[in-house]
Amino acid sequence: MTPPNPASRRMVLSGLVSLAMLSACQAPTAMAQRGARTPVPDFADLAEAVLPAVVNIAVLSEQTTTQIPPELRGTPFERYFRERRGRQQVQGAGSGFIVDPAGYIVTNNHVVGDAVRVVVSLQDGTELPAHVVGTDDLTDLALLRVEAPKPLPSVPWGASAELRVGQWVLAAGNPFGLGGTVTSGIVSARGREIGAGPFDDFIQTDAAINPGNSGGPLFNAAGEVIGINTAIFSPTGASAGIGFATPSDLARGVIDQLRRDGRVERGWLGIAVQDMGEEAGPGMRNRGVQVQNVERNSPAARAGLRQGDVVTALNGERIETSRALIRGVAGTPPGQTIRLTLTRDGRQREMAVQVGRRPGSAG
Numbered sequence: 001m002t003p004p005n006p007a008s009r010r011m012v013l014s015g016l017v018s019l020a021m022l023s024a025c026q027a028p029t030a031m032a033q034r035g036a037r038t039p040v041p042d043f044a045d046l047a048e049a050v051l052p053a054v055v056n057i058a059v060l061s062e063q064t065t066t067q068i069p070p071e072l073r074g075t076p077f078e079r080y081f082r083e084r085r086g087r088q089q090v091q092g093a094g095s096g097f098i099v100d101p102a103g104y105i106v107t108n109n110h111v112v113g114d115a116v117r118v119v120v121s122l123q124d125g126t127e128l129p130a131h132v133v134g135t136d137d138l139t140d141l142a143l144l145r146v147e148a149p150k151p152l153p154s155v156p157w158g159a160s161a162e163l164r165v166g167q168w169v170l171a172a173g174n175p176f177g178l179g180g181t182v183t184s185g186i187v188s189a190r191g192r193e194i195g196a197g198p199f200d201d202f203i204q205t206d207a208a209i210n211p212g213n214s215g216g217p218l219f220n221a222a223g224e225v226i227g228i229n230t231a232i233f234s235p236t237g238a239s240a241g242i243g244f245a246t247p248s249d250l251a252r253g254v255i256d257q258l259r260r261d262g263r264v265e266r267g268w269l270g271i272a273v274q275d276m277g278e279e280a281g282p283g284m285r286n287r288g289v290q291v292q293n294v295e296r297n298s299p300a301a302r303a304g305l306r307q308g309d310v311v312t313a314l315n316g317e318r319i320e321t322s323r324a325l326i327r328g329v330a331g332t333p334p335g336q337t338i339r340l341t342l343t344r345d346g347r348q349r350e351m352a353v354q355v356g357r358r359p360g361s362a363g
Contacts, residue, residue, distance in 0.1 A: 041221065043170055047182045050223050052123050052153035054216060056174040057107055057130075057144075059092040060117040095173030095216030096120065096144065097225060099255070101151035103128075105144040106255055107215030108230055109135045112142050120146050123180055134258035138197050138266075140230055141251055142215075143258040155217065158224025160203065160247035163187050171207040171229055171243070173216025183208040185241075194231065194244060198326050202244040203227045209243030218245040227251075253331075267332035267355035269305075270298020273322040276310060287320045288312040288343065303353040306344065313341035329355060 094111030098104065105120060112118055118130040128146040135142040146152075167187045175181050185207030193200040205218065209229050218227035227245030234240040257264045272293040288310040294300050313319055314328045315338055332338055334357040341350055 041168055043184050046170055046223055050155055050219055051172060051180055053098045053155040054172045055096045055105060056121040056179040057094045057096050057111055058119045059112055059115045061113050061115045093174060093177055093212055094214045097217040098152050098154045101154050103146040103148050103152055107142050109137050109140045109142045111215045134262040136254050136264045139199050139246060139254050141254050143255055156224050157248050157252050158220050158226040160226045160249045163190060163226055165189060168221055169205055169207055170219040171209055173213040175210035175212040177212055192244060201247055201250055203247055205243050206241045208239040210239045265334055266330040266358040267334055268358035269300040269329055270295035271300045271305060273325060275322050289319055289322045289325045299353055299356040303351055310343040311340055312343060315339050
């Protein structure tokens with residue numbers, strides 16, 4: 001998977017218009033009749049309403065230069081190189097959107113990275129310095145804040161769980177540095193896993209997403225943000241009609257935590273798990289998640305979990321994949337107690353586990 005590369009400036013323009021017509025001698029089907037009553041939408045009003053809240057983000061970051069030219073090694077210039085040339089400034093660009101008139105802006109973590117300076121440009125050309133409130137690398141989200149002399153236009157969150165495959169969506173952002181750009185398409189798929197991390201649950205869309213669109217919003221027809229454009233699949237680095245957006249239902253909770261605490265804390269048990277795959281009988285499968293390893297002195301070890309246990313439910317809700325268990329535990333605040341239903345030696349039992357803090361959490 002390729003995150004849109006802010007440094008790229010290649011322009012790829014392509015279009016494909018398809019028209020489907022029924023023969024006059026054919027009897028139209030019910031589906032065709034419904035399609036005839038549903039013309040392609042006009043996005044002009046929607047774009048006009050949401051674009052004022054979509055921003056361009058310019059980033060200046062520093063990277064350490066680790067390699068010293070061989071001809072300078074062992075010379076007096078080596079020290080000069082280390083002190084003066086050991087770091088280089090890198091410029092990047094991305095997109096974002098205002099979620100609060102007070103100046104809170106959502107974007108991708110990979111857009112801001114280790115930025116030493118962030119500047120946000122509004123649609124009217126106003127440039128405002130921004131500071132990073134907090135970031136979360138596991139969901140690739142970041143929250144910025146700007147100080148403005150007056151309330152800023154903002155856009156509301158929508159419910160990504162209500163999305164249907166085939167539904168129209170509008171993407172907005174700063175592709176190739178061309179700010180104020182909108183593209184339209186449909187929801188191609190939901191729940192995509194692309195190997196980005198344990199919280200993969202992407203919306204796939206064919207709305208054109210290109211380098212520079214990272215962090216920009218994906219809108220539904222009501223002008224609500226239902227996704228944050230994050231990655232593209234492309235052999236060329238430009239849009240191939242397969243883009244991925246972080247769903248709003250996942251992003252909103254992360255952004256709320258970043259705004260409140262400046263960091264995201266996630267629950268942790270300290271176990272390694274894998275999906276069960278053995279046949280449990282004719283036409284049946286042994287559903288559940290098997291514990292492969294229990295870390296010493298971890299919350300799971302203290303509660304008595306063992307290698308070989310099969311977890312089948314979390315707080316009474318059925319668990320069939322390791323990803324579902326990881327997400328369920330991660331979404332539990334550290335210190336809270338959860339109830340696991342598991343099978344051990346062919347017998348079912350309930351176990352209470354106090355969730356710990358995921359190692360590596362910020363703060």
